[in-house]
Amino acid sequence: LVEKLLGGMLSDRVEELKQQGDCPIMFGGAGSGSLFGLRTKEAFSTFSLLTADGIEKGIRLMLTETERVRRHGYIASELERQKTKLLAELETRFNERSKTESKDITGKLVQNFLTQEAVPGIEWSYPHAKKVLPGITLEEVNEMAKKLILDRNTVMILTVQAQEGVDAPTKEALLAIYEDVKQSEITPYVETEDTRPLLPAMPSAGKVIDTKTLPGLGITEWKLANGARVILRPTDFKDDEIRFRAFSPGGTSRLSDSDYAKAWDADGIIGSSGAGQFKEAVLTKKLAGKVASIHPWISPLFEGLSGSCSPKDLETMLQLNYLYISAPRRDKQSFNSHKKMLSGFAAMSNSPDAAFRDSLTVLMAQGHPRRQPLTAKRVAELDLSTAYMFYLDRFMDVNDFTFVFVGNFEVQKIQPLIEQYIGGLPSSGRKEKWKDHGIHAPKGVVEKSFKLGSDPKSMVSLVFTGPMAYSEESQYNLQSMTSVLRIMLRESLREEKGGVYGVRASAKSNLLPQPGYRIDISFTCDPDRVDELVETAMEDIHNLRDAGPSEKNLQKIQVTQRRSLETDIRDNKYWLDKIQHYYSNNIEMAQMAGYPALIDGLDEGEVTKAANLYLNLDNYVKLVMYPEDKE
Template identity: 35%
Template sequence: MKVALSAQRIAAMLALITAPVALTAQTAKPTAKPAATDSFALTAPLPMDPAVTVGTLPNGIRYYIRQNAKPEKRAELRLVINAGSILEDDDQRGLAHFVEHMAFNGTKSFAKNDIVKYLESIGVRFGADLNAYTSFDETVYILPVPTDSAGILPKSFRFLGDVASGVLFDSAEVVAERGVVLSEWRNGLGAGERLRDKQFPVIFRGSRYAERLPIGKPEILEKANPGPVKRFWRDWYRPDLMAVIAVGDANPAELERLIRSTFSGIPKRTAPRPRTLASVPTHDSTLVTIATDKELTTSSVGVLWKRPGKSTRTVGDMREDLINRLYNGMINQRFQELSLKPETPFTGAGASSGGFVRGSELNALDAGAKEGKIIESLQALLTEAERVQRHGFLASELERARTNTLRSYERSFAERDKTPSGAFVDEYIANYLSGEGAPSIAFEYAAVQKLLPTITLAEVNAVANARGGAANRVVTVTVPEKDGLRVPTESEVRAVFGTVVASNITPWVETVAEGALVPTTPSAGKVVKEARIAAQNITDWTLSNGVRVLIKPTDFNADQILMSSFSPGGASLVADKDAFKTSLAPSIIAAGGVGSFSTIDLRKKLTGKVASATPSISDLSEGMSGAASPKDLETLMQLIYLRFTAPRADSTVFKAQLQQFEQFLKNKDANPMAVFSDTIQQTLAGGHPRARPLSMEMLKELDINELLTIYKDRFSDAGDFTFFFVGNVDLATFKPLVEQWLGALPTAGRKETPRDVGPTQFAGVIDKAVKKGIAPQSQSIVLMAGSAPWNREDSYVLSSLGELLQMRLLDRLRESLGGTYSVSVTSAFSRRLRQEWQVAIQYGSAPDKADTMFAAVRDEMQKLRTTPPTAAELERVKEQQRREFEVSQKQNGYWLNTMRTRVENGDPLDTMGDYLTLINGLTVEKLSAAAQKFLVESNRARFVLLPETSK
């Protein structure tokens, strides 16, 4: 299970740490929506979405029920506990999270791990689907289940009911789970964790939050026993601190019946422990924390202003949120513009605001500083905030921000019947924990339409005044620890505030490029050939210039059209020494803008539009990916046309990009995982020049004009390009756009094929240990590889074997040995240029357990080679595949990727639905034969990352 806390950067905490507030239980369903004339009065409460049923059981358990068919035949179930690590006693540090683990290891209705095996048998994947998280102030159990088979929902609710009132806490299981939880703790070690431990005592000065991280203390975890673990569960898993949420494709009346029958019998607690709230004490002066670490790769500086938390409960609160959103968006646009200038001391910067911990929120400015430029970056951050405070924003900035904000709500409203159940669940969790309003998107969209025009420039400018002052302010500085890099002192950091206040700051000046996106409309082409793949509802057009266009209209999303394209060739057609330049060229050239529009000008030009086209060059092809709203489809087509015909090299932006690359590379080798990854890449490639990791020396070879030449060569001839469009497309209106913009693309008659330029598959047995890093952790990657004739069934069976092996290894390495938190097995069978296969296994462990774990991996592979899997294992694999396919085939991205892969490999499109045939044909015998064929160690590589102090 996962701990909901990450703190390498304070900015990330805004997104990952929730700030709930206890909610007084109410009864039955929400009241009706206020009359239209009163709905948007600023004091009016946000009305609960009438589509959700909200109620409270007699024992105090809150429930939320909503019928929603996205995805079909699925329901999202949650058990929310209004308690987390902040409530742990001193002998329980980390045991709130431990309780969460024990819920999956034996309850009154399910013996050890039985619930996991049952859910896997109905298509629910452990970890990816079935999960839970523990945060400072809440614990949430996550259970997505199918709804089209009798018995699944009752059994699923029974499990959640057991979590609430029937976890066993068997002594042997508690001892066995110590290793799993310690492995999860171990996974979090590293530079980020060490910086957090230095920063949190300052950020949370005087608060219990500084000493109650959900992952806990290893000295307590390694000695955990049922007594204190069960005590936390008994104290805090109780009806007055619980909510049950059920959203999905099921009868609401049946869901309510199941909730009542499952949870009503849980008795109220007599004389329960008070559910206290931890506070974050205020302070009058600025606090500063400066932290260094030898494995940190980049410098950063942030300014945080702590303030009391406030839930969005009224229309007035919503309006205030909009003002803050506008402010953040407008100043962030300025930061983005500054980051494209080489003279700017930071590589990127941003303003944010939001929930921090329960009852507290943050306003933050954050920057990734160029090496040695901490003071300058802090000054640049504060200068922009001060510029707004003195001179305000421009009216044009507000207008663009308003337009983009309204557009985002418009899109949500358009997708109101396509909203996934998980999104509703998140709203109801926030409503229960913090009292956050949960109105319908129809209400929100109507409110935003009414409120946005009333927000004045003066109101947005006033936010800058509210976000300032020394009170409750914390400055965070992080710097790599290395020779020659000076760390600023606290007095130098503090002095920046006075410097900015005393400085002369001029108003912001902006330029806006005028004119049409495409100044001159090109001569259109024509569709000269049309074909239909009726079974898949795909239309296939060939244009007069040779461009091929495949379109699959869908109704999966109302406001989405996805695009992809490719042409054979890619970096394989250039010399080895130029391969890395070819791969970098698209992103560097695209950052310059298109035609007469710089990146900044283009962003302004596209205000209110949803359309993007991004070029790329891989080893074997070049192409573009993109997306658009149906109403902005022509803009997408114009962007594609411009990416082909009017790429724009911007030398100023290029210099800024080079500096960003340099900042990444300067200290990259301080990161143990980066060294590990580079070692694997170079070893497997045998030192092939195309497998070189990017280096400072390679950056010196980059020239903007050469990159533009490379880009133009790859995109100057569209004649062998194939485009794919999937989504809410109307063929009749789309055809003229295709003829106008894709039909006008230049062609020169080139028909290219990629070259086989290596590197080749590794051969023999490789064992390599990399000793890097100071944390007591280890990572292992085991690879098997080989060559074999490709066929579709073998490729599918290999993939299925990987899923089976992952189940086996998770059971052995995690559940039996308690040696790891997670295991990943990926397998692939490729046939472009060479027919090769590979199986990759990855897991973490304690350093002294790496060899034991590897022996267990080999043993499980040997068992699969010699003993066929069970019928139950076979059905678990097949059912998970069926269920995943049910959801995937209602997603535009699945069809886009499948269509492209089929065409790239020369496969027919009319058999795209044959996946179910493959699933139904999978047998124990086929899996056993695949294990004998693929799980062999004649070509096997093992890489182990160990601490640098290892012997």
């Protein structure tokens, strides 16, 4: 427990560093565990992901913060906050103990077998922590820090992605930074406690003015006086979970072409700035011990928020929702920090794998300016004021918002909270929708290849697209046909040819902005076997179109679908996704009940028909990446 507290507090300090305007740390933390995966060696480690232009600065920052802990230790408020966080995490696991997934248990048992690590179970761990944590003193933790953070037995490992203009520091340079930090004057950590409440004043509560129910699906729908729609689906799938999502039509499609370059990441910019009166770092501290989180998002066609909480922290989550909608923050330092992080990700996109994904995205959108890869130029064009004003516009009116709650709650008991924090949100009666900017896949057969990287491998993608007469049945047949194709490709490309480790085949359909579908087939292989394996994949497609599925494969698909439905139907996220899908596309939720009948009615004819309809051999994209020629 002491080591967990120590690592958690140092990780929190690194998180604070990240939010400084010019910090090169994109991700970082600390903790105890096995040394480089060696089960026989334990170590206390710090780790970080750094921007390419700030490697030495990032290393210095991480070493300095670690040395600060070794010399001066932690302060009382940090320890109490970390105790509260750790206990809240254990309490959530304890409350869900009767519904723990098998994979979580088997992982612990495997670890026990390999290392003889004790597996007491949460039934013991949580009561034990409740008993022991209050007695752990600051002196005890700081003494442990001195034992774990030593001047000897220190290993530094640095890996740098090869890219033009980026040189990895030498061993001598790293040792010089290490020694310089050891000799530097480092002041103790200081923080000022912020005791202000999340909301400076309570919002004026609205009222539920209309109620509908879908008894067969267990759904209640409310209409609030401010126009907001609330969808409630109480469940008993998890004892300590409520999932939340809100959405409204519009998204980045509402940005003009001239403003798109300046505000395409408005949700990331404003979401990383904190909310209301509080910077992100302060907000994180205030939420210590609360199992409640929320973040805003803006997609091409919708904007909204997503979150989750423990039932006892529902009010906190609703307060956060209220702040992100009614009182978003504009913070220059957070903006600079966010741009620094994006620049780091842009530099990482130079890898062959990332370049292949980006090339496919650009190709499928025919180079549309709203579907461009992340680059340093795109990051530099972002503008805080434009992004902030766009965010305000997207969230200023909840009249056309839908708020969805799925999880462990009672409808009548949460009504006052919904009326207070959602009913009290601003509304002017605005109704609008997304705009169609004409982003379409290319027509005909398009084949493209390029060379990048030195690894002896090629990446291949085949993409089929087209319009679709959307219905529950057509969507189901598309997915079922793709599942059959996936089996056929795996058997031919991997098991018979031995040409790939794995092959992916997936399908998706959409109603907005125009009804359509997309089927992606991808695999990695020996460059010398690309033509052979592509030809084999196309033969499988021809066979499925001409002969249809085998009875064996058809039965496999039905068995898998029934099993998936059994588990999905008792998953809160599954219901959240389904509700958003049906309501955002204006489809009757009652159609969801027809899925078992679709599974039972699946036959060879429907799959064959879908293969001929959606695997159009006169309309697909083929993209191949080869390694660069060796000189």
